[in-house]
Amino acid sequence: MLCGGVSTTGAGVFASPASPGEAAAPNGGAGSIGGWLAVGGAFAGPAQLASASKRTQFRIVIAEIVHSLVMGNSFGALFRITTFGESHGPGLGVVVDGCPARLAIDRAQIQAELDRRRPGQSRLVSQRKEADEVEILSGVLDGLTLGTPIAMLIRNADARSKDYEGIAQAYRPSHADYTYDAKYGIRAIAGGGRASARETAGRVAGGAIAQALLARAGVTIVAWVDEVGGLGAHVDAATVSRADVETNDLRCPDPAMAPRLIDRVEAARKDGDSVGGVIRAIARGVPAGWGAPVFDKLEADLAKAMLSIPAVKGFESGSGFAGTLLPGSAHNDPFYRRDDGSIGTKTNHSGGIQGGISNGEPITLRIAFKPTATIMRAQDTVDKDGNPAVLQPKGRHDPCVLPRAVPIVEAMFALVLADHMLRQNAVR
Secondary structure, three states: OEEOOEEEEOOEEEEOOOOOOOOOOOOOOEEEEOOEEEEOOEEEOOOOOOOHHHHHHHHHHHHHHHHHHOOOOEEOOOOEEEEEEOOOOOEEEEEEEOOOOOOEOOHHHHHHHHHHHOOOOOOOOOOOOOOOOEEEOOOEEOOEEOOOOEEEEEEOOOOOHHHHHHHOOEOOOOOOHHHHHHHHOOOOOHHHHHHOHHHHHHHHHHHHHHHHHHHHOOOEEEEEEEEEOOEEOOOOOOOOOHHHHOOOOOOOOOOOOHHHHHHHHHHHHHOOOOOOEEEEEEEEOOOOOOEOOHHHOHHHHHHHHHHOOOOEEEEEEOOHHHHHHOOHHHHOOOEEEOOOOOEEEOOOOOOOEEOOEEOOOOEEEEEEEOOOOOOOOOEEEEEOOOOEEEEOOOOOOOOOOHHHHHHHHHHHHHHHHHHHHHHHHHHO
């Protein structure tokens, strides 16, 4: 895309020389005049963009500005995804842009991640029957990425739009029905459209590619259900594996507590209600130096990623809110020299991030999910005109979103880390 002397590509946004006589853009826009590039009211000329490092940094800045101008369907700066599709439309998907060339991609690996997210996989989740088979439409040849946009499609097969006829006028409590009407004046009623958690299928597909890229750098991510309805599990974050997580339908790797947590979900389902909880996640192998100061801090981007997931209401990095209970003398992470000569910390209250930049320790997160908004009980609400109404939901819904949210958390974690890895590679 070209706009006022700015060319956007899959790897970011590049400044391009302007033709004499091109008009400068007003403040807040992007334009060029006499070889100078104007972005957000600031100008950068050829001399300012002379060095490779300055060009790279400028490219990242421009990418972030352009990103802020789009309508919220894209995520990332250098490793970037754009998701599309509605819950009950023909299909959903994702375009991954900025993925380096010659990365080995196994469709089966992407499918395996989608299978962990899809509905109908156990009695604990929505019984909508979707195979969620991924079709790779572009960007991959003979199992290798081409460096061009990777488009993937997941077709809908089991939509039951008639189940949503009752919400055409009445707003579902704690859903996005009213807010979408307030913003757009129109909404996809069936299934909630873009507000549906089904949109996350595209994220998981894109996240699978990000995980493949990170694996090449020795980075692994594991997430698990750690708490349901106030009942907490006991999991050793340092040793927990994906295999441990997949031992039960809830994806809780604590064999003693998992049955009690499952019973909590089952009780809510039988009662026509729902329950929330907490997912924990850890990334191992992230080297020191990933991230950025001030507004693009690694944990700031991770917070945005997690809070963009449907039903997420809370985010913690490292010690999180519990850290407020400690004095600084107990909370500080003392540095030491490891046997291999590298620098580490004796504790990890910082959660692997200090000053918005990774310090080489494992990155740890906690993500809070509210109870599913749709419950199988009659609820008071209002119609589009504000008149009182009673809504009796129909359809197939998750009594608890946590089991299917685990791969979504891992995907968003991977997308942020892959993006910051490419940013670091561009700067160094």
